Amino acid sequence: MFVEILSSAAMGSLLGYTYIYQAGLGGNDKKKIENIAKNCGLVAKDGKTIRIHRRSKKDGYTEYVFQIPQGLSAKEFRNKLDHFQDGLNIKKSVLDLALSDFKEVNWRGDLLSEIRAVIEKRQKLRKTVEVEFDGMLKFRVYNEGLPELFEYTEELFDKVKTWEIPIGVALGGRLIKHDFDKLAHMIIGGTTDFGKSNALKVIITTLIHKQPKHVSFSLIDLKGGLSFSRYKNVKQVDRVAKNSKEALEALEAVQLRLNKTMEYLEANGYEDVKEAGIKDRHFIVIDEAADIADNDKCQEILKDIARRGRAAGFRLLYATQYPTRETVSSQVKRNCITRLCFVLDTEIASRAVLDEGGAEELPLIQGRAIYKAHKKTVIQTPYIENKFIEKTIQPHVNIRAKRESGKRHEQGHTKGTTRRKHTLIVEETALS
């Protein structure tokens, strides 16, 4: 009797599978794509439709390569991306079963729960489609969308080189890195609580860990210094500014350094710090930057840093919810090619950050963002835990706490200068 049940269950499932397959709802994505294309009207006038050329299984996704009939363009397919995505995910086809799934079933075990496990496993599935065209139309069907949480771990440190940051993970588990030596400045935008400050923390922590000797920071946090307070005593951090007055002081100090570096570079005929062999980089990180928008002096210096900073090894990280003309001067914005944009409510807001739409379509998931360097990529940014940060920066914390920049500090500073012996630099100029 046991054998009877077993065999009939096996037969039943096989029959079911065949039924679903024939109904066009089965696990054959190729067939589905063809169907969807046909139903979307992506058929040439002579009735020709897309023809499969190759199907290959890659790590995390399946690639379907089609030949498009003459008279259709890849753009038309790209425009219908939603149709393909949803078509591959319709509820009815949640039973996205493949024969291979049944092969994995342990027929000798508890059959009912085994089969249920197969079905449930598939229910979690959310396929994501990408379309690319290089003479052939390539559909990449990812079995899984982006993860909702991508935790920052120590292994990530090993995956990035010198000035690279793991900025997030893209479809198919591809790690997206941002290289601060190639793309200097960055604007980070997006609604509150979707990961702006977290992204800044990822960047700061990674740099401290990877380049402890060469990196230095000026942290300007106009939220009252809350999110950067833990970095206050790290020796790579020059200053933490908490209000617009301190921000101006910090920026002025940075500008002085910038001028000095520029003079050195100019005097020695170098084009930039890379050529000069200077390994030091200084990062100016500004969170909630809109709060210094109406401070003209700050804006002037920021413009200067954005324009001349790259060559001198100065990097600007500018985070604000909504970088419009009022909050970011156009000079700064044009000099920051790289953008990281979290969820925004409207397309207009998205345009303010990315100069194009897209961020309004992101799902409401913390850490989900669009990274735009030369091309937009939807990523899940890593989530870094405070405990992890503390563990990482622990070796770099100065035991003797720095005195916070304030009035007392200033007074002490001026006194020191008058007593200190200065050296006079006597230099000939071009006119000598």
Next chain:
Amino acid sequence: MNKVIQKEQREENILLSLKKLHYLSRSQLQALHDLGSTRNAQRILQDMSPYLSSFRDGENVYYLNKEGRERVNAKKAFKKTTQARHYLMRNSLYIAFGSPATWKNEVKLEVSGNVKVIADAIFTRNNQYHIIEVDHTQKMSKNRGKIERYKQLIELGVFQKHPIFTWITTTAYREKQLSKLLDGMEHQIFTIADFH
């Protein structure tokens, strides 16, 4: 033969002076190179015309032309300009101080990160800086700013000995004003009339 070599040497010296001081009037060249009477000086400079350009500003003012620059390997080209008076005023001081060997034009004095000021000329004598400033068509506010920065330099204690400031200006009135500004610093002020 000896005469020819002497002449060549004198020409060379005149060209080198012009390389260093950019513009020189006839009377300044006369004083620098012992050219004798005015008539003799004009003859010598006329002979050197392949290497020199000149324009008139009361008297002939000479500077190197392309040939001349190539002969003494001078990099920077100068031309007829109203600014030449600034150079002539400075050169008057150079001659008056007896052509000091340490004389340098347009020198930047800087305490990095604090003060930067470009002096019109400086030279040192007995370990003491002499700072030369020319006030030709400068605004008084500019002068004031410059003096302010010199004061800062002194306050920072970068000079072993107090530097001596020498100014040359155009009118007696400006001389008075400058004298007031320079109060407390070791200084001497000349007017153009003292030299020309």
